[in-house]
Each structure stands twice: as C-alpha cells, then as structure tokens.
C-alpha cells in the first residue's frame with residue numbers, strides 16, 4: 597500500500613544542509629498497522645510527512661496504492677491525497693468551527709452535495725463515538741474527544757491509508773488506550789492501512805503488526821513487533837525495550853547477589869499459558885526461582901519473558917534447558 601524507496605530529505609539551514617532522512621526504504625502492506633519508533637529528532641515526522649508529500653523528499657520514490665506521488669502535478673496530487681488521511685498530535689482542529697463543521701470540511705473541499713455531507717458526518721460521529729457532541733466547539737472537548745474529531749475528519753473521504761503523527765502523545769494513559777482501541781477497531785472494520793509514528797513502546801506493543809526503529813534518519817531495525825522487541829538487535833531498540841523493563845543496573849545488582857545459574861526465558865503464543873516451566877523441572881532435583889517476569893500481549897499475541905534462577909546440578913539444569921527449548925521456549929544464559 598505504501599512503498600518508499602531510497603528516500604532522502606535534506607533541509608537547508610542557513611548555508612548548510614541537514615540530512616533528516618538518509619536513504620530509507622519502507623514497505624507497508626495493505627491492511628496492516630505499521631509503527632515507526634524513534635527518539636526525538638530521529639526523523640519520524642519528516643519521514644511520515646514524505647508519505648503524503650507534506651514534505652517533498654529531496655530524492656527517492658513515494659508510491660501509495662501503486663501511484664508514484666512525486667511525479668504528479670498539483671491537481672493530481674490533491675486528488676490522490678484524498679486517499680490518505682492524517683491525524684496529528686495537537687489535533688489541528690478549526691477552533692471557530694463546530695465538531696460537525698470540522699468533520700465536514702474535507703467533504704466540502706471534495707464538493708460532496710450538502711445532503712450527503714450531513715449524512716456522512718452523522719455516520720462518522722457514530723463511528724468515533726461523538727454522537728452527543730456534534731454541535732460543540734473544540735474548546736468544549738477533552739483531548740481524547742478532540743482526537744476523535746481528528747480521526748473522523750481524517751476518515752471523511754474513505755481513505756485507503758491513515759497516517760498518525762504522534763496521535764496519542766498529548767493524551768493521558770487511559771485516553772491513549774481508548775484512542776488506540778479506536779484505531780485498531782477502524783483498521784479491522786474498515787481495512788484501512790495505518791502508518792503511525794511514536795516514541796512510546798506501549799503504542800507499538802498494543803496495536804502494531806510490524807515496526808521500524810529509526811535513528812539518525814535511517815532505519816536501524818525492522819520486523820514483526822514480537823521479533824523486534826523480544827530479540828532487539830540494535831542499541832536503540834534495546835533502549836526502548838529497557839525503558840519499558842527494569843533498568844539494566846537494577847538487574848545487574850539483582851543478578852550479582854544470586855548463587856544459581858540465571859536464564860532469560862521467552863515464549864510467544866499459546867505456550868505462554870502452559871505449565872512448561874513446572875513440567876521441565878518437576879522430575880529433577882533442580883529448584884527454580886523467578887526473579888523477574890512479564891506475561892503480557894503484543895496486539896493479540898500472548899508472550900512471556902522471565903528471568904529465572906535454576907539451583908542444582910549443572911547437568912540436570914542442561915537437561916531442563918533442552919526440554920524448554922524443545923517446547924519452543926527461547927532460553928539464554930545470563931550468568
């Protein structure tokens with residue numbers, strides 16, 4: 597649905613050029629939710645804005661639904677942009693217009709007849725759960741409600757793609773969860789492809805299928821969310837994973853005080869809720885202590901990550917490890 601090839605974006609700052617994006621290739625499949633995560637200044641906004649040419653790349657190709665956007669004239673580009681909705685961190689609503697008028701705005705630009713505008717706006721209000729708020733002004737709404745208006749407006753012209761620029765960064769955790777649930781619902785109900793940028797792991801973990809990690813204007817790691825976050829390869833990815841877990845130094849302190857052999861065990865899918873650890877140790881004389889653990893879900897897939905200590909004969913412990921690996925668990929020794 598989205599194909600970026602060799603995208604480079606340079607900004608001119610005085611007499612110098614700053615390269616914000618350097619040779620990025622990225623493909624987003626139809627119907628998926630794809631997240632781009634990176635620290636501040638990594639190039640997320642610039643890259644996202646290259647997709648609908650709000651920023652024109654210095655070089656490279658931008659295809660959306662098979663159409664090369666960089667080659668279009670202004671009128672053609674305006675037409676193609678109707679297929680690409682966008683929502684923003686600070687909502688970008690018209691403050692002097694009501695919720696209805698904000699949502700109707702892109703429909704009026706597309707010259708839809710008045711009666712159709714009214715009925716489409718009603719549909720959209722219902723989709724985002726704002727039926728009761730159509731005649732209010734943005735200042736009378738909460739942050740979460742404002743973002744719902746932003747989402748309704750972005751969906752007005754039935755786009756194929758929704759671009760989300762830090763859509764939940766200005767919201768509290770509870771409202772963030774509600775907006776993410778709405779995005780997931782829209783993706784599943786309407787089949788819209790979503791490309792989002794964020795600096796929050798939680799956003800990626802709860803709704804994305806695939807993720808790219810961006811640093812210094814290049815993509816340093818990309819893949820299925822589960823693979824990237826359970827086996828991070830690049831230091832920046834590792835940073836994001838560590839931010840969400842206990843700090844490295846706390847972990848080192850914990851490990852240094854232990855006597856046994858220590859392992860990180862992770863597992864994905866149905867095995868998460870099975871007594872695999874118990875089954876592997878029950879017939880042996882080995883004792884097991886869980887030092888740290890998370891059992892959670894990435895999108896709809898359950899996963900677990902445990903730090904465990906095995907106390908006992910080394911040969912017996914090796915046997916347990918073999919059993920765990922045979923059961924499909926990923927085991928890595930930390931001692």
Ligand SMILES: Nc1ncnc2c1ncn2[C@@H]1O[C@H](COP(=O)(O)OP(=O)(O)OP(=O)(O)O)[C@@H](O)[C@H]1O
Nearest residue numbers: 607609614616634635636637638639640641642643
């Ligand atoms: N209009 C501009 N003129 C000059 N430099 C710019 C411009 N926009 C962005 N940059 C530079 O490009 C780099 C990438 O910026 P960008 O806003 O894309 O990063 P980001 O990852 O979205 O950061 P944040 O999360 O803080 O918004 C930064 O070094 C930034 O200073």
